Amino acid sequence: MTDNNVLLSLRNIIKRFGPQDVLSEFSLDIYDGEFFTILGPSGCGKTTVLRLIAGFEDADDGKIMLDGQDIAGISAERRPVNTVFQSYALFPHMNVADNVGYGLRMAGVAKADIKQRVSEALAVVELKGFELRKPHQLSGGQKQRVAIARAIVMKPKVLLLDESLSALDHKLRQQMQMELKQIQRQLGITFVYVTHDQEEALSMSDRVLVMNHGQAQQIGSPREIYEAPRNMFVASFIGEINVFDATVVSETAELTYQVDINGVAKTAHAEFRLEPGEAVHVLLRPEDLRIEYIEDQPSDEQGFLGKVLERSYTGKTLDSLIELDCGKQLRSSEFFNEDDPSFDYRINQRVWVSWIDGWEHVVKAGELS
Numbered sequence: 001m002t003d004n005n006v007l008l009s010l011r012n013i014i015k016r017f018g019p020q021d022v023l024s025e026f027s028l029d030i031y032d033g034e035f036f037t038i039l040g041p042s043g044c045g046k047t048t049v050l051r052l053i054a055g056f057e058d059a060d061d062g063k064i065m066l067d068g069q070d071i072a073g074i075s076a077e078r079r080p081v082n083t084v085f086q087s088y089a090l091f092p093h094m095n096v097a098d099n100v101g102y103g104l105r106m107a108g109v110a111k112a113d114i115k116q117r118v119s120e121a122l123a124v125v126e127l128k129g130f131e132l133r134k135p136h137q138l139s140g141g142q143k144q145r146v147a148i149a150r151a152i153v154m155k156p157k158v159l160l161l162d163e164s165l166s167a168l169d170h171k172l173r174q175q176m177q178m179e180l181k182q183i184q185r186q187l188g189i190t191f192v193y194v195t196h197d198q199e200e201a202l203s204m205s206d207r208v209l210v211m212n213h214g215q216a217q218q219i220g221s222p223r224e225i226y227e228a229p230r231n232m233f234v235a236s237f238i239g240e241i242n243v244f245d246a247t248v249v250s251e252t253a254e255l256t257y258q259v260d261i262n263g264v265a266k267t268a269h270a271e272f273r274l275e276p277g278e279a280v281h282v283l284l285r286p287e288d289l290r291i292e293y294i295e296d297q298p299s300d301e302q303g304f305l306g307k308v309l310e311r312s313y314t315g316k317t318l319d320s321l322i323e324l325d326c327g328k329q330l331r332s333s334e335f336f337n338e339d340d341p342s343f344d345y346r347i348n349q350r351v352w353v354s355w356i357d358g359w360e361h362v363v364k365a366g367e368l369s
């Protein structure tokens with residue numbers, strides 16, 4: 001990513017479909033050269049944002065600026081923006097080279113230049129030698145690469161990708177995620193990627209926008225989104241999370257509070273001021289819980305006794321469903337170490353659950369979106 005120059009700016013966008021306000025006062029800045037992902041559940045408005053940028057839809061109000069220029073009056077085909085669709089949308093009767101060169105031919109580029117640029121684009125997506133194949137002679141992953149080559153050959157300022165990998169199987173998808181990221185770095189083009197897959201968003205992006213009901217919930221690096229979700233929607237949409245309902249007892253240091261979780265006193269660090277008596281959620285990722293295989297509560301620690309209800313081995317981790325004695329269920333994920341004598345696989349094994357101070361994340365209760 002280059003320094004933070006805003007390339008694309010959406011300002012107070014309003015978009016209605018009939019009576020439905022899909023986007024209301026929606027604003028967003030995307031930086032030059034970044035891999036930006038729009039993540040959210042089905043129907044939240046992700047594709048609408050992409051289609052507005054592409055010029056396939058017009059906003060009812062608001063402005064879209066590209067490189068400082070208002071692009072409202074510029075038609076889709078004249079915007080320096082290309083889209084890679086989930087369906088690939090290749091021309092079935094044209095070979096790979098003709099598919100990739102189509103946009104250049106339409107733009108009246110000279111034949112020799114087309115040949116050269118098609119060849120360069122196919123090299124980027126590692127499809128040299130496939131020029132004469134027809135789409136039906138390609139695998140899903142290869143079709144996807146042709147679709148990407150066809151977009152990057154136009155040298156757009158922004159490449160829009162709409163769920164572009166979702167038709168691929170899991171393994172190929174992971175491989176293409178890596179490749180997309182490499183292509184983006186190599187070309188330095190700004191990518192705006194739309195997905196409802198949180199793993200994909202975290203693994204590829206420089207920054208992620210989490211959306212719900214047409215509203216931005218949080219924008220940040222994958223790490224910020226995962227480790228410091230701003231509200232309960234982001235916390236629960238991104239990965240698994242354990243939620244403890246807690247009440248603030250007192251402030252023990254600057255923005256550090258003693259909270260009460262079901263009669264257990266814990267320390268919680270917040271990024272905002274809290275008042276005694278206030279209700280909060282204390283959030284812990286499954287991998288941040290500390291699980292000890294003991295029968296009794298250690299005298300020097302505040303935590304929770306419980307038992308293991310379910311186990312699943314993922315190859316990397318041993319994941320457990322734990323039921324605390326108070327009835328609350330938690331998910332934990334431990335790196336697997338067969339040699340650890342305290343490690344116990346048994347269902348119903350008694351456990352002591354705690355966490356290291358500071359690994360928790362606090363959000364205000366009631367902030368569901």
Ligand SMILES: Nc1ncnc2c1ncn2[C@@H]1O[C@H](COP(=O)(O)OP(=O)(O)OP(=O)(O)O)[C@@H](O)[C@H]1O
Pocket residue numbers: 017018022040041042043044045046047048049196
């Ligand atoms: N052309 C249209 N006419 C009427 N309603 C539409 C139209 N396009 C989208 N919508 C509605 O706007 C809302 C947002 O749709 P959008 O396609 O942007 O969501 P999305 O987040 O991309 O969803 P998905 O992940 O399912 O593709 C949805 O409620 C959808 O039904």
